[in-house]
Amino acid sequence: MAEIEVYGLSCNTRLNPVGIDDKAPRLGWKLRSERRGVVQEAYRIQVAENAAFEGGLAWDTEKLAGDRSVAVTYEGETLRSRTRYFYRVKVWANQGEESEWSPAAYFETGLLSGEEWAGADWISYALPANEEGHEPIAYLRKAFSLDRPVASARIYATALGMYRLFVNGETADDTSLNPGWTSYEKRLQYQTYDVTALLREGKNAIGFMLGNGWYRGGLGWKKTGNYGDTRAALVLLQVRYADGTESIIGSDGSWRGSDGALRWSEIYDGEYYDARLERKAWSRAEFDDSEWGNASSYSHPKSALVAQESEPVRIVNTIVPVSVWTTPSGETLLDMGQNLVGWVRFTVRAEAGTVVTVRHAEVLDKHGNFYTGNLRAAKQTIAYVCSGDGEETFEPSFTFQGFRYVKIEGIAPEQVPGRFVGCVLTSDLQAAGQFRCSDPMINKLADNIVWGQIGNFVDVPTDCPQRDERLGWTGDAQAFVRASTYNRNVQTFFAKWLRDLAADQQPDGGVPHVIPNLSIAGANSAAWGDAAAIVPWVLYERYGDERVLREQYASMKGWVEYIRAQGENEFLWDTGFHFGDWLGLDAKENSYIGATPRELIATAFYAHSTGLVAKSASVLGFADDAAKYAELRDNVASAFRAEYVTPSGRLASPTQTAYAVALMFDLLEEGTRQQAADRLAKLIEEAGNQLTTGFVGTPYLCHVLTRFGHADLAYKLLERREYPSWLYPVVKGATTIWEHWDGIKPDGSFWSDDMNSYNHYAYGAIGDWLFGIVAGIDADASEPGYKRIQIRPVPGGSLKFADATLESPYGEIRAAWHRRPDGGFDYNISVPANAAANVLLQGASKANATESQQSLDAARGISNVEETAEGLAFSVGSGKYRFTVKR
Structure with missing residues (x-):
């Protein structure tokens, strides 16, 4: 009997998280088997406070029928604060296999109620600013003694500002930029540190460096004090001794403070450090702090505190x-x-x-x-x-x-x-996928997309990481979110950001342009505010956890209702300010906004977001809302056609972006869509086989061309080396994605000094097409999280092969194709256990396709084989497959 192995246990998609405040965390696991067609039929989860699972269990599901292995909600005893819980899983598969228990994983709770912060007070230590207005970094410390052997110890810490934590001269861990950037007035993260190994019986000390960070420093074109003018620290050390007793040491007025070598620090400007002013061993117990001053108590609520939500920086x-x-x-x-x-x-x-x-x-x-x-x-x-x-x-x-x-x-x-x-x-997000093909330039483009994501995913999804901006622009995030899921596991990263979006959403449902919000940035542009609906849906589709929809549903609805209330016609959005097709190449001279009418774009995204709300309502079981918003979406689409489509089916605005969004969002009558796609192709060809799209149209252009039979043209756009193209920056030596198609012009001059980032991921949205179309790996929202995988590779252009892997919630997916000398193709496909895939091989038939040198009807794991106009369609269970399609 074939064996089956349980591996990859996760809690809230993280490995062994410490300091969570989720009272019903979601557990997940993966299965490994050499057999094809493996489906989990039952599972058992045990949760205990010891790794041996001895004594009473906090949760034992016993044997439960079901194939769920992603986002299984904990339903055991009420979780206790400051407690480490171990969990393990075993499963039964569809041919009677019973796995061994998995190796144990764990999660540890933080402080689950605000009352537990009672042992610590907010403290501050003001320092005089220099002549340029820079206040030195505050150095805070607390010396204390422990009179018994320590069994375990945790520090819970946060700041109004940015901080570094030390214990007995050592950094508490390897994370940076804590407590991260959130909507501080409503949501302030705290971090949990396991400092057991850093403490000792006898004298000890905590050190705390406190700087401005995002809270108090210059942000958004260097405006200071966006959240507050006073830096403050909140620290709680809880020690458990070997004899079972406990003690608490919290921040209070007894803490000592001083300045030091770090004279000032600002996110945009950098740091000034004078090593001559170093106070050696300042965070060690033996340091003499008699000349330091006492910290001051600072009145600030603790009600906004939440545990660290995503992977740290x-x-x-x-x-x-x-x-x-x-x-x-x-x-x-x-x-x-x-x-x-x-x-x-x-x-x-x-x-x-x-x-x-x-x-x-x-x-x-x-x-x-x-x-x-x-x-x-x-x-x-x-x-x-x-x-x-x-x-x-x-x-x-x-x-x-x-x-x-x-x-x-x-x-x-x-x-x-x-x-x-x-x-x-x-x-520090988990790596997800990799794309490779026969063209080294396209491989470099794929690498550049990853580097752009790494550089701009620094606690929030920023537009750029270098100039005096670095903000969480909603338009960039929604344009890139689908591509981002192929490179890294972004589930918790975007879930955190979406909570700030909901927190900063206006009472009327409007959405700020940047999240976390800075009032100077404005609000309520189409394709920017639509991040409220688009990003949650993508997370649900790609990770299979409906909680993100449940958490964000009110926000999603609020955004659609905000749009609905604008203007005189509730089915059109033709009022207000919009960024339009930002940086579109068909813009008028000296304009950042492309030629596509902004009202057309706004109404198109109105329909799209409304449709996503309807789908989300259906997933969540809100039948009335599902019907209501489906009807609203249809009315908006009808109004779009009445306003922006001629009786002959042409768009009133003949731009690439207009056609791309209208076709991507299914806004045209079904019988006219192919004709419209052909017109789009003609527009591109008339432009010299080059794109003219900006931030709005670019993510959809190649998808629409491929969907309507113009994959050859999409490949021409991809493979183009000359400006404007994705590969032009690669030719110019780019190692990330540029903000402008011509950030560096052919003669070596620059587009401008005004707004010219060389690390700006929006146009990296083409990564979604590389993985999802060229290689062919995509999710199916009807069975989300890659439970049901769509594998529909579209070979084309001059590529001789393409090969992509993706670490999904169920395990690794692979889709690869290679051109054969006879003009046919070899395909390698891998589907993880407990998942299945719908496969389409273009141009294939039962007569010319085999799997491991067998007919598809004879091959194990393959079902529902059907010849279609596009090619050979069939379903496969888990396993590795090798298909050959001869010509």
Whole structure:
């Protein structure tokens, strides 16, 4: 009998999370088997407070019939705060296999009620600002003694500002930029640290560095104090001793404070660190803090506190510069070889008072000199004043930079090589997929999309990581969210961000342009605010957890009702400000907005979001709402046709984006859609086989062309090397995705200084087409989370092969094709256990297709074989398959 193995246990999609405040967490697991067609028929979950599962269990499902292995809600005893729970799973499969118990995994609860923070108070320590208005970073500490052996200890900490936590001179963990960026007035994350190994019997100390961060620092074109003017800390240490007793040490007025070597820090501008002012061992117990002052109590509510929701920000990689050289203007530069986000760690040896300055830039000018014009007011500069005490190593604490090139000032050029390394900073999300094909340029494009995502997924999905912006623009997020799911597991990342969207949503349902909201940025643009509906639906479709729809449903409805209330016609959205087809190439001169009428785009997205609300209502069992919003969607589509489609079926605005959105959202009468798609193809051909779309049209263009029989044209767009195209930046040496198609012009000049990011993921939405169409891996919303996979590869262009893998909630999916010498194709497909796939092989028939050299009717695991106009359609169960289609 074939064996089956349970692996990959997760809690809220995370591996062994510590400090959650979810009272009904969702558990998941994956299955592994060599047999084809494996389906789980029953499962058993046990949850206990010990890894041996001895004594009473918190939950034992016994043997439960069912194939669910994703987002299984905990329904055991009421979870207790500050408790580690272990869980394990065994399953029974459809041919009678019974697995062994899985290895145990765990989750640990944080503080599940606000009353548990009673042992800690908000504290602050004000410091005088310098002549430029910069207040030094506050250094806070608390010395204490423990008189018994420690069994376990946790610190729960947060800040109004950004903080770093130390225990007995050691950093509490390897995370950065805590407590992250949220809608602070309504939602403030706290972090949980396991500090058991850092404490000892006897004297101990906690150290806490407190900077401005997103809370108090300059944001949104450097406006300060967006959330508050006072930095504050909240820290709670809870110790459990070996004898079973406990003690609590919390932040209060007995904590001591001072300034120190870090003189100031700002996210956009960088840091200034004077090592001559270092207070050695300041976070150790033996440090003499008699000259320090007492912290002040600060009145601030604790009601907004929530546990860390997504994976934290970490340094996930380090990069050694590929070269060090002197520019024509005499500057000493490092080339990291990659446009990255993070900071530089360096080691220097110099006399006391020597200032080492590290400046960051994305590109060089056409003469090969350091270029910072596109940073606008952001300085992206680290200044380090040497102590003169031998070799000194430094890296920033409360800022990050977007850069490929680094200018070093203050030390001799010969001292630079080997002393500087780039630290890659991002939300530490699990890797998901990889795309490869026969064209190295397209592979580089796929890599650039990933690097753009890594660099802009720094706790929130930002538009850019380098200039004086770095905001959670909703339009960029919704355009890219589908592609992002192929590169990383973004479920918790976007779920966190969506909670802030709902928190910042206006009372009338309007949605700010950026999330977390900054009032200076505005609100309520079509294709931007629609993130409220689009992103939750994509998460549901790709991860199979309906909780995101349930949590966000009121927000989704609120957005649609906001639109409905605009203007005189409830079925058209023809009022208000809209970004339109942002950066469309058919824009008028000196305009950022493409030629497609903004009201057309607004009404199209109105219909799309309304349709998603109707689908979500159906999933959640809200039948009345499902019918209501389905009818509303149909009325909006009818109004769209009446307003923007001629009697002959032509769009009144003959732009690529107009046709792309109308066809993508099924707004045209079914009988006219092919004709409209043919017109779109003709528009592209008349433009020289080049696109003219911006942020709105680009994500859909190749999808629509492929769907309506113009895959050859979609491939021409993909493979085009000349401007404008996805590969033009690759030709120009890009290592991330550009904001503008011509961020660097063919003659080496720049599009502009005003708005020209070289790490801007929106046009990376083509990654969705690479995975979903070229390779052919897509989800099916009727069985979400890749329970039912759609595998419909579309070979084309000059590609000789394409190969994609995706780590889904059920395990690894693979879809690969390779051209045969006879003009046919070989296909390799892998479907994880407890999942199945609908497969379509284009141009195949029963007569010319085999699986492992057998007819499809004879092959195991294959069913529902049907010849269609497009090719051979069939279903497969789990397993690995090799198909050959001969010509």
